[in-house]
Amino acid sequence: MAEWNDDETILDDEGLLRRVPNWPNMVKFDQNKQEMRPTSVCFSGKDDGIELSVTLEKPHCDNGGTYESAAKVNGFGLARVTAGNARIISDPAQKIVRNPTPDDPHHGLVVGRKNKTAKRKLAMVAELVIEPSLEEPDE
Amino acid sequence: MAREDTSLSLDFLRLSNRFDERSADFESEIGPQVELLINKVEELSSLDEGWMGYHSAAPSAKSIAGAAFFITKMLRPDIPQPDIFPCPNGNIQLEWSCFDIDFEVEIESKTQYYVAFEDLATGRCWEETFTYDLSELKQVLLLLLERQSAMAKGSVSVHG
Numbered sequence: 001m002a003e004w005n006d007d008e009t010i011l012d013d014e015g016l017l018r019r020v021p022n023w024p025n026m027v028k029f030d031q032n033k034q035e036m037r038p039t040s041v042c043f044s045g046k047d048d049g050i051e052l053s054v055t056l057e058k059p060h061c062d063n064g065g066t067y068e069s070a071a072k073v074n075g076f077g078l079a080r081v082t083a084g085n086a087r088i089i090s091d092p093a094q095k096i097v098r099n100p101t102p103d104d105p106h107h108g109l110v111v112g113r114k115n116k117t118a119k120r121k122l123a124m125v126a127e128l129v130i131e132p133s134l135e136e137p138d139e
Numbered sequence: 140m141a142r143e144d145t146s147l148s149l150d151f152l153r154l155s156n157r158f159d160e161r162s163a164d165f166e167s168e169i170g171p172q173v174e175l176l177i178n179k180v181e182e183l184s185s186l187d188e189g190w191m192g193y194h195s196a197a198p199s200a201k202s203i204a205g206a207a208f209f210i211t212k213m214l215r216p217d218i219p220q221p222d223i224f225p226c227p228n229g230n231i232q233l234e235w236s237c238f239d240i241d242f243e244v245e246i247e248s249k250t251q252y253y254v255a256f257e258d259l260a261t262g263r264c265w266e267e268t269f270t271y272d273l274s275e276l277k278q279v280l281l282l283l284l285e286r287q288s289a290m291a292k293g294s295v296s297v298h299g
Binding site for chain 1: 190191194222227232253
């Protein structure tokens, strides 16, 4: 894992946007919260989510981006967690860093080991700002 | 890479479970609910590599067989139904978020389970790996059942 330093210019109340695939279904109705939310699986990925890709909401929206453009793919959903929650929700604390890529100049990473509890808690505090379309794609 | 055919193992589980039904105290009956869950697991076997972006693995034959095994052996028709999701590492995850309980069972195989549990009513929270002895998971399922029954009798309130 590369060495990363937490970027304190990404403030705790800023949003981190994580794409939610629409096929297979990756959201569920959480009866405890009485709302739809993404599964914790959405906060995993390559390397078990150690370097979790997100779009940084503030620079993305300040530069004319929308939630829909952050979702990128028609039908995909979008989950939002605050940087503050992402930092404190797991032990070890996560680092939030800027990591621009050719296809996302406002790409960021949530860096750090995430056990199952950390991913579960991220999913529980995530706000589903766009619900994915749950229609199965055509063959 | 060629995918291992899991249909035989799923059919075998269905068959062997029918023989088990009368002798087991907790092993599930193959009711329509359990059949539905196994069908959901089977659907996931159609996912290809890269289904959740690059580096995401298709559900493995071991995880599919493990999920079907867990469902047939551990779930009774009266237990609340889990949501079922594929994981990008090739495992399959069953989730319950109801009756003040948040419970996740990530299945790698019939003998490898990564589990996270939180009781929102009491604050009790744990995370553990299980192999052959699933009795603690059975206890959580019974707790779900107990909360569901109490709820039906109107003696507890659901969180949220």
